[in-house]
Amino acid sequence: MPSPSSVTIPQIAKAAGVSTATVDRVLNDRPGVNPATAQRVREVLSSLGGTVTQPGRPKSAPNYRFAFVLPDARTAFFDAVDRIVAQSAGEFRHQHVTELTLRLPSHDVNAFAQQLARLTDFGGLALLAPDVPQVKLAINELVQAGVQVVTLFSDVAGSMRAAFLGTDNRAAGRTAGLLLGHGMAGRPRARTALFSPPTRFASEIDRRIGYAQLMEERFAQVDVLRCLEVPDSEDEAYRYAMDCLPPADAPDAIASAYSVAGGSFGIGRALAARGYTGRALFAVHDLVEVHRSMLASGAADYVLHQDVYLSVSAAARTLRALQDGVRGALTTFRNPRVEIVTQENLA
Known part of the structure; x- marks a missing residue:
C-alpha cells in the first residue's frame, strides 16, 4: 500500500x-x-491512506510518456504539426517527457477510433481528431482508464477530454469574414466564395460557420457561394475550384474567396486561371511554406495563422500537470489569438 x-x-x-x-x-x-x-x-x-499529494507540487523527478495523435492525411498543416513536435524533442526531454507522434487513418473514423482506444499505455495524449461519436467514445474510455487527454487545434466537444489547446476557430472564420467583407465594402452587391472540404474536423466546421455568420451580420449585401466539397489533393482541388468558380468577367463573378483548410494552392491556381488575379481577395489558414509563397507572389492576400509551437509545447506541460494532479493545471494556458499575416509583415 x-x-x-x-x-x-x-x-x-x-x-x-x-x-x-x-x-x-x-x-x-x-x-x-x-x-x-x-x-x-x-x-x-x-x-x-487518507491524504493526497499536495496540489500544485508535482513529483520531484517523474518520467512521462505522452503521444501526439494526428490524422494520417498528408496536408501541409498536419505535416507541420508533426515536424514541430519532432523539433520540440529536446524541450520535452528537459521536462522528463518521452513523446511519440502517431498518425491514425482519418478517412476511416471507425479505424481511427479503434486505434485511438488502444493507446492505454500512454500517460497522456494530445489529440487532433475528427469530431465524431466514435472518437468521443474512445476518448471517454481512455480517460476512464486513467489516460489524460487534451485536444489540439481541433476540438472534440462533449467528450471527457480535459482541455482544448488551440485558437478559437469560430473567431478565426469571423476574422476572415471581417477582412474580406471590408475589402468588398461599397459595392451594392458582391459575392464571396467559401471553400471547405467535406470535413468532420470541428476546426474547419467552426471556421466556415464563423465566416458565414459574420457575412450575414455585417455584410448583408454579400452573397456566399458555398463550395464545400474541396478534395484533398491540390490538383483535384484545382479542378473542383475551376468547376465552382465563374469567370472573373461574368455577371456572377466573385469579389473574394476564403479557404478554411487544405487545397488552397489548387484553389489559388483556379482563381488565377479564371482571371481573378488582382480582382479578388483570397484568405487562407496557417503559415505553411506553400502559403508563405502564395503571399509573396500575390496569389493570397491574408494568412490567418496560429502559433503551433506554443500549443504543442503547452500540450506537454498541461498533460504533465494533469498527470501529477496539479491543482489549477488547466488555468495556466491561454489559447493563442489569430495572427493576420500579409505580404507586408511576412518576414
Missing part, C-alpha cells in the same frame, strides 16, 4: 474506476458528481 504522502489523483482514479477529473471534483467539493460515485472515491482515498 502506498504511503499517505505518495497517494496521487491518478492512483485514486484507477482504484475507484473513475476519471481523474471526477476525483479532482470530489476532492475540491465541486458539483457534477453522482453522490454514490463521490462516496466511492472517498472510500478509496481512505483505504489508500
Whole structure:
C-alpha cells in the first residue's frame, strides 16, 4: 500500500474506476458528481491512506510518456504539426517527457477510433481528431482508464477530454469574414466564395460557420457561394475550384474567396486561371511554406495563422500537470489569438 504522502489523483482514479477529473471534483467539493460515485472515491482515498499529494507540487523527478495523435492525411498543416513536435524533442526531454507522434487513418473514423482506444499505455495524449461519436467514445474510455487527454487545434466537444489547446476557430472564420467583407465594402452587391472540404474536423466546421455568420451580420449585401466539397489533393482541388468558380468577367463573378483548410494552392491556381488575379481577395489558414509563397507572389492576400509551437509545447506541460494532479493545471494556458499575416509583415 502506498504511503499517505505518495497517494496521487491518478492512483485514486484507477482504484475507484473513475476519471481523474471526477476525483479532482470530489476532492475540491465541486458539483457534477453522482453522490454514490463521490462516496466511492472517498472510500478509496481512505483505504489508500487518507491524504493526497499536495496540489500544485508535482513529483520531484517523474518520467512521462505522452503521444501526439494526428490524422494520417498528408496536408501541409498536419505535416507541420508533426515536424514541430519532432523539433520540440529536446524541450520535452528537459521536462522528463518521452513523446511519440502517431498518425491514425482519418478517412476511416471507425479505424481511427479503434486505434485511438488502444493507446492505454500512454500517460497522456494530445489529440487532433475528427469530431465524431466514435472518437468521443474512445476518448471517454481512455480517460476512464486513467489516460489524460487534451485536444489540439481541433476540438472534440462533449467528450471527457480535459482541455482544448488551440485558437478559437469560430473567431478565426469571423476574422476572415471581417477582412474580406471590408475589402468588398461599397459595392451594392458582391459575392464571396467559401471553400471547405467535406470535413468532420470541428476546426474547419467552426471556421466556415464563423465566416458565414459574420457575412450575414455585417455584410448583408454579400452573397456566399458555398463550395464545400474541396478534395484533398491540390490538383483535384484545382479542378473542383475551376468547376465552382465563374469567370472573373461574368455577371456572377466573385469579389473574394476564403479557404478554411487544405487545397488552397489548387484553389489559388483556379482563381488565377479564371482571371481573378488582382480582382479578388483570397484568405487562407496557417503559415505553411506553400502559403508563405502564395503571399509573396500575390496569389493570397491574408494568412490567418496560429502559433503551433506554443500549443504543442503547452500540450506537454498541461498533460504533465494533469498527470501529477496539479491543482489549477488547466488555468495556466491561454489559447493563442489569430495572427493576420500579409505580404507586408511576412518576414
